[in-house]
Amino acid sequence: MSDVPILKVENLCKSYGDLEVLKSVSFEVRKGEKKVFVGPSGTGKSTLLRCINQLTAPDSGFVYLNGEEIVHSGKKINAYRQKMGMVFQNFNLFDHLTAVRNVELALLKVKKMDRKSAREKAMYELEQVGMADRADFYPAQLSGGQAQRVSIARALAMDPEVMLFDEPTSALDPELKREVMEVMRTLAAQGMTCIVVTHEMKFATSFATEIYLMEKGEIVEHGPPSEIPTSPNFVKTRAFMGSYADE
Amino acid sequence: MFESISAVTNSAGYILGGVGVTLLLVGLSLFIGFICGIVLTLGQVYGPALVRRFVGVYVWFFRGLPNIVLLFLFYFALFPFMGFDMPAFGVAVTVLGLRSAAYQSQIFRGAIQSLSDGQMLAARSLGMTRWQAIRSIILPQSLRLSLPGWSNEYPVLLTDSSVAYVIGVAELLTRTSQVISRTGEPMILYLTCAVIFILLNYGGMMIIQYVEKKVRIPGFGNNEAECL
Amino acid sequence: MDNLTSTPVPSDGPIGFFQSMLDSIISQIPFWQDILLPALWDGLWVTMQLVIMTAPLGFLLGLLVAVSRVYGPAPVKWLAQLYVIFFRGCPLLVLLFILYFGLPSIGIVLGSFMSALVGFILCNSAYNSEYLRGALQSIKRGQLLAARSLGMTKAQGVLYVVVPQALRRALPGVSNEFIYLIKYSSLAYVVAVIELTGAAKIIASKYFMYFEAFAAVGIFYLVLVTITTFGVTWLEKKYAIPGVSGAAVKTEKGK
Numbered sequence: 238m239s240d241v242p243i244l245k246v247e248n249l250c251k252s253y254g255d256l257e258v259l260k261s262v263s264f265e266v267r268k269g270e271k272k273v274f275v276g277p278s279g280t281g282k283s284t285l286l287r288c289i290n291q292l293t294a295p296d297s298g299f300v301y302l303n304g305e306e307i308v309h310s311g312k313k314i315n316a317y318r319q320k321m322g323m324v325f326q327n328f329n330l331f332d333h334l335t336a337v338r339n340v341e342l343a344l345l346k347v348k349k350m351d352r353k354s355a356r357e358k359a360m361y362e363l364e365q366v367g368m369a370d371r372a373d374f375y376p377a378q379l380s381g382g383q384a385q386r387v388s389i390a391r392a393l394a395m396d397p398e399v400m401l402f403d404e405p406t407s408a409l410d411p412e413l414k415r416e417v418m419e420v421m422r423t424l425a426a427q428g429m430t431c432i433v434v435t436h437e438m439k440f441a442t443s444f445a446t447e448i449y450l451m452e453k454g455e456i457v458e459h460g461p462p463s464e465i466p467t468s469p470n471f472v473k474t475r476a477f478m479g480s481y482a483d484e
Numbered sequence: 485m486f487e488s489i490s491a492v493t494n495s496a497g498y499i500l501g502g503v504g505v506t507l508l509l510v511g512l513s514l515f516i517g518f519i520c521g522i523v524l525t526l527g528q529v530y531g532p533a534l535v536r537r538f539v540g541v542y543v544w545f546f547r548g549l550p551n552i553v554l555l556f557l558f559y560f561a562l563f564p565f566m567g568f569d570m571p572a573f574g575v576a577v578t579v580l581g582l583r584s585a586a587y588q589s590q591i592f593r594g595a596i597q598s599l600s601d602g603q604m605l606a607a608r609s610l611g612m613t614r615w616q617a618i619r620s621i622i623l624p625q626s627l628r629l630s631l632p633g634w635s636n637e638y639p640v641l642l643t644d645s646s647v648a649y650v651i652g653v654a655e656l657l658t659r660t661s662q663v664i665s666r667t668g669e670p671m672i673l674y675l676t677c678a679v680i681f682i683l684l685n686y687g688g689m690m691i692i693q694y695v696e697k698k699v700r701i702p703g704f705g706n707n708e709a710e711c712l
Numbered sequence: 713m714d715n716l717t718s719t720p721v722p723s724d725g726p727i728g729f730f731q732s733m734l735d736s737i738i739s740q741i742p743f744w745q746d747i748l749l750p751a752l753w754d755g756l757w758v759t760m761q762l763v764i765m766t767a768p769l770g771f772l773l774g775l776l777v778a779v780s781r782v783y784g785p786a787p788v789k790w791l792a793q794l795y796v797i798f799f800r801g802c803p804l805l806v807l808l809f810i811l812y813f814g815l816p817s818i819g820i821v822l823g824s825f826m827s828a829l830v831g832f833i834l835c836n837s838a839y840n841s842e843y844l845r846g847a848l849q850s851i852k853r854g855q856l857l858a859a860r861s862l863g864m865t866k867a868q869g870v871l872y873v874v875v876p877q878a879l880r881r882a883l884p885g886v887s888n889e890f891i892y893l894i895k896y897s898s899l900a901y902v903v904a905v906i907e908l909t910g911a912a913k914i915i916a917s918k919y920f921m922y923f924e925a926f927a928a929v930g931i932f933y934l935v936l937v938t939i940t941t942f943g944v945t946w947l948e949k950k951y952a953i954p955g956v957s958g959a960a961v962k963t964e965k966g967k
Binding site for chain 2: 797798800801802803804805806807809810813814815817818895896897898899901902909912913916922923926927929930933934937938
């Protein structure tokens with residue numbers, strides 16, 4: 238492993254009016270690591286992910302991708318974003334495009350690939366998530382789990398170096414959660430670097446190389462998955478996280 | 485009775501030529517309104533404060549004034565004042581087009597605002613620029629969502645186009661009136677004119693509905709029941 | 713003032729430009745005061761008469777047509793549908809010409825004002841009937857069934873249960889149509905009614921003051937339409953029912 242972390246987050250701060258959503262958050266991610274963020278709702282986990290790929294501009298702090306600072310990178314951010322695949326809670330598939338065209342659109346427009354190789358690449362990624370047979374379906378014709386798998390394929394098609402998952406299973410029924418988690422596990426096994434925000438504790442402990450516990454915009458504790466679920470801090474906050482699924 | 489019928493048939497060619505002028509007037513105005521409407525919408529939704537303000541005033545102005553006043557204003561006052569020597573047809577196309585742009589921009593704006601923020605976020609997360617996202621995600625979706633509102637623009641413009649009569653554009657109604665001043669028979673000829681307008685109206689609507697069906701996407705817009 | 717105008721000034725510099733603009737504005741004051749504005753006030757009065765007489769009649773006739781289309785027996789339904797197709801599809805201007813120039817040829821003479829009024833009512837009612845029909849059809853069948861289960865006749869159920877709900881839903885469309893009515897009342901000018909537009913056109917051609925006359929009448933319409941728009945929005949808010957289309961915003965604010 239190289240010395241430079243893939244992603245380094247330094248003192249990220251973000252406020253909405255008087256509400257401090259992120260209070261100086263720092264951490265780093267090395268190749269192949271799986272960092273999972275847990276914590277009560279509204280503690281800034283999703284904002285953290287969006288501040289990493291600059292969909293939300295942080296008030297202060299730095300983000301380094303392979304050692305390059307990206308918060309103040311101006312137009313170059315579009316190139317950096319390609320290396321950070323993002324998966325949203327609500328999928329955000331492009332509703333007017335079929336599954337395969339969702340995946341190939343950025344290949345054509347951003348990567349400027351030719352039609353044939355873009356289509357091949359898109360089909361390959363759909364196969365990876367087990368959605369090749371639904372390639373010509375529109376988002377509204379897919380189940381939530383299927384839609385989320387397509388959105389993972391869409392992010393993977395850009396050949397990202399790190400994947401950001403923003404509560405990828407929160408909007409899904411229990412039986413559909415499993416198929417998405419399965420895809421994520423396969424990805425992880427292939428060595429993909431992942432940052433995941435989730436409410437699924439059981440999934441977190443089996444998936445993560447390190448778990449971060451966030452509360453009120455701060456990382457209050459972090460450590461290997463064997464320790465966090467039994468730590469006093471976690472047990473304390475757990476009482477306030479009614480939504481955590483135990484499965 | 486025979487006289488009436490021959491009055492209609494003798495002048496049929498001339499009056500039907502007016503159909504061509506009317507359709508050209510409507511088509512050009514729709515086109516100008518469409519292009520300017522998109523530009524106005526993008527200015528209003530994504531532009532800086534000054535541009536948004538301008539679009540607001542533009543829309544207020546063109547939606548607040550009667551067609552006939554706009555035509556008079558441009559034909560007798562504004563264009564001569566600015567030194568443009570534009571024929572009546574050009575003035576009518578300009579006025580109807582600019583006015584339609586105001587209406588169309590509000591249809592598009594409603595559609596863009598009904599899209600979820602996630603569409604833009606997802607596009608940007610893939611590394612698209614703002615303009616790329618607008619062009620390949622926001623516009624295709626909002627244009628499709630605008631279709632029902634937009635198809636309403638055709639009958640509105642068709643009926644409004646007859647107002648170009650007041651500045652003497654040789655469209656359907658003007659030609660009908662010219663024929664009437666020569667041959668009489670106002671009842672028969674104006675009724676014929678009305679029927680032609682009605683046919684153009686519903687014929688056009690049928691074509692538009694056909695196109696709407698063609699570009700429809702399962703589950704997108706107002707047709708959820710269909711795909712379930 | 714006299715001093716200002718009599719002082720000789722160079723015609724090129726910026727001061728000279730403003731000077732001459734000021735002069736031309738001042739020289740126009742009598743025209744505005746004595747000729748243009750009085751004529752427009754008279755025209756405004758005629759416009760208001762047309763609008764205020766058309767609106768209620770067009771609404772009631774529209775409601776009749778809509779109810780006929782939704783609840784009437786087959787022949788009445790068709791007739792109502794034909795009515796809507798004709799008066800929506802026919803440009804208002806053509807309709808006015810039929811009434812003003814056509815009808816006298818078969819012995820019916822309405823005159824300028826009546827032709828305009830009748831034309832507006834027919835057109836307005838046809839458009840209103842579409843909003844009202846949509847609203848009537850949007851009311852769930854259960855409402856009428858519940859009314860019938862209480863022993864009401866179909867007519868009573870429609871009148872007391874369905875129509876009141878539908879009216880609120882049709883309000884945005886109907887009030888929009890009212891604003892359109894203000895604007896298309898300008899077409900009355902073409903059948904020689906001297907309302908706002910007609911008054912402006914006459915002054916414009918007579919004194920060759922096109923710019924001034926149409927700018928002034930434009931301001932009249934903009935003010936009229938803007939005030940009406942505010943009034944209509946206020947009405948819509950006032951008569952919204954919580955939970956019925958469009959009322960959600962209000963309840964949220966109330967919390």
